[in-house]
Amino acid sequence: MSMIADFYGGKSILITGATGFLGKVLMEKLFRTSPDLRVIYILVRPKAGQTLQQRVFQILNSKLFEKVKEVCPNVHEKIRAISADLNQNDFAISKEDMQELLSYTNIIFHCAATVRFDDHLRHAVQLNVTATQQLLLMASQMPNLEAFIHISTAFSNCNLKHIDEVIYPCPVEPKKIIDSMEWLDDAIIDEITPKLIGDRPNTYTYTKALGEMVVQQESGKLNIAIIRPSIVGATWQEPFPGWVDNINGPTGLIVAAGKGFLRSIRATPMAVADLIPADIVVNLTLAVGWYTAVHRPKSTLIYHCTSGSLNPCNWGKMGIQVLATFEKIPLERAFRRPKADFTTNNVTTQYWNAVSHRAPAIIYDFYLRLTGRKPRMTKLMNRLLRTLSMLEYFINRSWEWSTYNTEMLMSKLSPEDQRVFNFDVRQLNWLEYIENYVLGVKKYLLKEDMAGIPEAKQHLKRLRNIHYLFNTALFLIAWRLLIARSQVARNVWFFIVSFCYKFLSYFRASSTLKV
Ligand SMILES: CCCCCCCCCCCCCCCCCCCCCCCCCCCC(=O)SCCNC(=O)CCNC(=O)[C@H](O)C(C)(C)COP(=O)(O)OP(=O)(O)OC[C@H]1O[C@@H](n2cnc3c(N)ncnc32)[C@H](O)[C@@H]1OP(=O)(O)O
């Protein structure tokens, strides 16, 4: 019997961010391995015209939850969606709901965050810092709380090269930042943002670091742990390989490469691609929840959930495998054939952006206009280039994260728990994982049917022929213009033509002699 699965039995668990990528995988695993848990409370905001119930219904009826329904048929009754907006005071939770949460919650998993790199500092502070502070305050009023698990990111200290499982203080106290966000206007915040974030690349990593400081400062008597995953990718094994449903991190670029939009990317092929599958993050999170509640470590422990130090892969290997998989299993209706390369400096990046990204988009938009349709490719390409520029920081550097606490925890698990809650990234085969990731992107994110592969291959052949035709036409036009303007080019052209003519005449003569 798994001690961890057993531990969650009968428990009331509160999850924030349960509608997000990681939150859904966490909920799925909890229901599948501990179907006898009491309830999972999820804080959900109504969104995009959907009610809470519709959002929950959509999640529970997705492919991800198929296995859960077999082991926990009454899963609908065990999930309790609470209307909440983490941007509001007291999260805008009703008094009755708040009372229920305070009375019953045993474990909190705090996953909610804004993960956008370009978020305004005020909004990022509100969600990643102030909301964390408020949740800790709520937690301190819960008499039955056994553990509070905070999900941070391994990149919260990406301004350092070597990162230990400790909290590094930021120069300005989080409380001062929270206060100042209340009275400073947007223009001043915009002005001071670069100074505040310092050598971090964006407001996301900065506010996640502030969030960790808040957790440390406000922990009081709570049993708290912090988990720092690196770049979370599709699932490795559970509930099935390759599950992913949003375009964050590498996923968006995999789509862009497969559809033929992404043709070059400024990346360092040998830099470590510190990806970590979502199911590994979830298994570690559940193991940490158990360990924190049962063993009550004296101080707040931080767990790095990273792959680089135990089983490194690099962006070069990843890129090659992504493209190799698209050779076998292409995406439908690609814009161009999946073919991309790494660039390493500013000049080549600008050149290939102009030639491989902007020019084809302009030509295609011209074609759309000619055929009476609305141009859209240039806009899409500009957005892709903006995304690339934001991700560049992370694909041109390597970091070293120590994993002492994570390895210590692994050694404390029984063999059964090590199997059921496997977070040993050393067992992961990267090539197999990346292939499944790409397949998962096709099946679960883009919802493309595998039966459409022959047609997709046919489409790529047509694109190849158009490419050859286009290049030949371009060459002939360029040559025609050149010989019209240059005597040297004309001489070369006459020399080639007369040489070919002589060569053919010689052949014809020798074949007539033989007869
Ligand atoms: C010698 C060898 C040769 C081989 C060469 C091979 C070449 C390789 C090609 C194959 C490619 C394979 C991939 C390899 C490289 C992968 C690199 C991956 C880098 C990942 C780095 C991540 C670092 C993460 C560090 C921190 C981790 C965390 O803690 S949190 C999670 C990370 N958070 C995010 O990822 C959020 C990032 N996103 C944003 O901040 C915003 O979306 C944005 C600012 C980027 C864009 O904002 P905007 O308002 O403009 O747009 P939005 O409304 O969000 O979306 C609009 C359109 O843009 C598209 N989009 C959005 N995000 C992405 C994305 N990540 N990738 C691609 N496209 C994206 C989106 O589809 C929208 O399109 P439309 O809907 O059509 O409008």
Ligand SMILES: NC(=O)C1=CN([C@@H]2O[C@H](COP(=O)(O)OP(=O)(O)OC[C@H]3O[C@@H](n4cnc5c(N)ncnc54)[C@H](OP(=O)(O)O)[C@@H]3O)[C@@H](O)[C@H]2O)C=CC1
């Ligand atoms: N994905 C990654 O690569 C990594 C993620 N992390 C961390 O993991 C955690 C989960 O990330 P991930 O699942 O990828 O992120 P997602 O963006 O997929 O999910 C974010 C979640 O937060 C919720 N949320 C956002 N704003 C509010 C709000 N105002 N009120 C209530 N809920 C809100 C979202 O709800 P809604 O559905 O309503 O938008 C969603 O459920 C985050 O803390 C992130 O920092 C760490 C390292 C890497």
